[in-house]
Amino acid sequence: MIGWLSRHLQALVFALGRLARAPVATLFTAVVIAIALALPAGFLLLTHSVRDVAGNATTVDLTVYFKREVPLESVQQLAAHLRQRNGIESVAVITADDALALMRKDSSLAEALGALPDNPLPHALSIHPAADASSSTSLGALRQYLTAWPEVELVQLDSDWVRRLDAILLLMQRITLGIGTLLGFGVLAVIGNTIRLEINGRRQEIEITQLVGGSAAFVRRPFLYTGALYGLLGSLLAAGIVHTAVALVAGPVDQLARSYGSQFALQPLGGQGLGLMLAVGALLGLAGAWLAAARHISRLQPRA
Amino acid sequence: MIRFDRVYKRYPNGREALSSVSFDIGAGEMVFLTGRSGAGKSSVLRLITLLERPTRGLVNVLGHDTQRVSVSKVPSFRRQVGMVFQDHRLLAERSVFDNVALPLVVAHTPLRETDKRVRAALDQVGLLDRIQALPGELSVGEQQRIGIARAIAPRPALIVADEPTGNLDPQLSREILGLFCRLRDAGSTLVIASHDMALVNESGARQIHLDGGRVIS
Structure with a gap:
């Protein structure tokens, strides 16, 4: 167990080191991921805010x-x-x-x-x-x-307006799902491509590691951590973007809602939302890295 | 330790690199594979280290029929074989310590044991004082000795070397040969491909001479 933890810790530290050594490239990649994650997250937050307001008024009288x-x-x-x-x-x-x-x-x-x-x-x-x-x-x-x-x-x-609101909420959910799926694939592609470039840049190191008996898991592990860290960093930035956007528009939205006698208010991301975003980001990063690593590392055949 | 029995190797481009090659190498032996370029020396080493599989025939290394070693078992097989390359294959961005420690790290050797073995290997090749240096800061001869230290650090039963003195002057070549002799005397089995006949003859070790993919003597 200690050996297993030590190997993972080693891969994590190694991946962190690689990211830290190229801070600008890391930041650019994370920003692209953040933008791709912030859009569906913002939509989701809006849908939840509308549903919360509607939820108080959906009793049919x-x-x-x-x-x-x-x-x-x-x-x-x-x-x-x-x-x-x-x-x-x-x-x-x-x-x-x-x-x-x-x-x-x-x-x-x-x-x-x-x-x-x-x-x-x-x-x-x-x-x-x-x-x-x-x-x-x-x-x-x-x-x-x-x-x-x-x-x-x-x-x-x-009940008519409730049905209409339900339909609008359903539409918003579907749009969010569609955008989220598309941009999720985008994040996979960005991370996959970044990891592919890293693998190509470290081709010699990978070959030597394989020659001295490095297993596929050993070679793959740092890349998986790198992908997960990209996803985590991207989702953290995305959470910052969403939080800032909500803070910026919350006041005007509140004023507009009050003028219509509505209690509608944009809800902040919250701890649960932040946790979900980080988990989604890390998983997307891991999946993108896995796809790239499985595809490209297996093609590298060490030569003596 | 190593047994080749009527081994054939034909590459996908149709070139037949080995044709009915048979020989045995016992434990503790130092054997030179000799012959001109293209004679089949590297193919023999590639078959020993499982970088290739034979097209036909039996290759038995360290008790394993290499044809039967599954892909997932190849890494653990390679950990039993130390490899030395003509071009050293050192990681330029890593220190001497990290380079020599690599086979121990991939084998999940505990840190304290890794440190001990790396120092012992560097001491054996006479480069313990360069432990923190980067490969680029070393001479070609020193780099080759680091490559040898990396091969011997995990204390493998078998060491294979492909033209280990190919880029070295005669003086450095003799130093490396001396190192190999000391390893043999310590009980290691060594298979060395070389076309440097003067050096091979000087070693007094057994030779397997290849020509056109066949064992001549």
Whole structure:
């Protein structure tokens, strides 16, 4: 075990030494990898931020608008009746006055509303179905039941925007996956090519090592560590790019979101995200180096 | 130690390098492979060190039928054979210590033992005081002695050398020959390819003379 650790430590130190001896070339390679990793990571972060905001609002509610002439007492009686029904978690009465006050507070139509001679809004109920009655079939049946009431003007099922948001999120996820896959291949190619050049540059050393009995694993090991270190360094830089980008746009995004009454905010990368990025970077580096090493070292035949 | 029995070697380009070559080399022997360029000396060494496999016939080295040694076992086989090259094959960016230590490092020898053996090998070739030097700082003769130190550091049962004095003047060649004789006297088996007949005759060692891929004497 100590021997195994010592061999790996030796290869790691050797790979670190090689990278440190060519700092500019190492940095350029790491920057290319960083840019390739930062783009999908940024997209992923954006998708998560949108999903988090949407996640708080994806519960499908029904809103029942009554005819304007229906008195509040009738609405409250119907609300009490609904609360007894199975599959209903809560029913909130929104009086016409409450609705108007809310609209004045949150809407840019406050001035126009103030100019109206009387309140044009009807009383309404906001119905929150139980979790086990939130299927489209159950909600459709509830909607049909409520529409049949003579006092009801309109029943609105607030699911359309949720479906649209889900579709947008799915699209964003697919785009992120596509970009991530493409750029992941790009990272593999960059690291693979860098390792290929290193192998060619150390051809003589590899041949001599093979001549004195160096196994394929022994010859390959420093290159694998070099690839993993490139990936690790690249992903660390990528995390820095994403962090800086989020910090730069977080303020303006927050202002924009507030102006629309939204609580949307870009989320930072976080410890888990950073760990994931480093792991992905290191694995891509390792895979790229492995491919290059397996392909090019096996072609080197020592000559006596 | 080494047995060639009716060995043929034909390269992919169609050239037949060896034709029905047979000989035996016993443990503790120093044997010179002699002959002109293209006689087949290097092919014999390549077959001994498993850089090539015979087209036909038996090559048995250190008890291994080389035809049966799998690719994955070749490195461990080569660790039992010390190799000395005409062009030294030293790593220019590594110190003398690192160069001599290389076969011990690939064999995963513990650090303390590596240090001990490298110093012993350098002492044997008389270059212990150059342990931290780079190969470029050494003379051609010293570089060849470092190459020999690298070959003997793991204390292999067999040492093969391909034209080890090919680039050296007569004085240095005699020094290297003296070194090989001392290794033989210490119990090592040596197979040396050389076309320097004066040196070979001076050694008094057994010769296997090759011509056109055949053993002449």
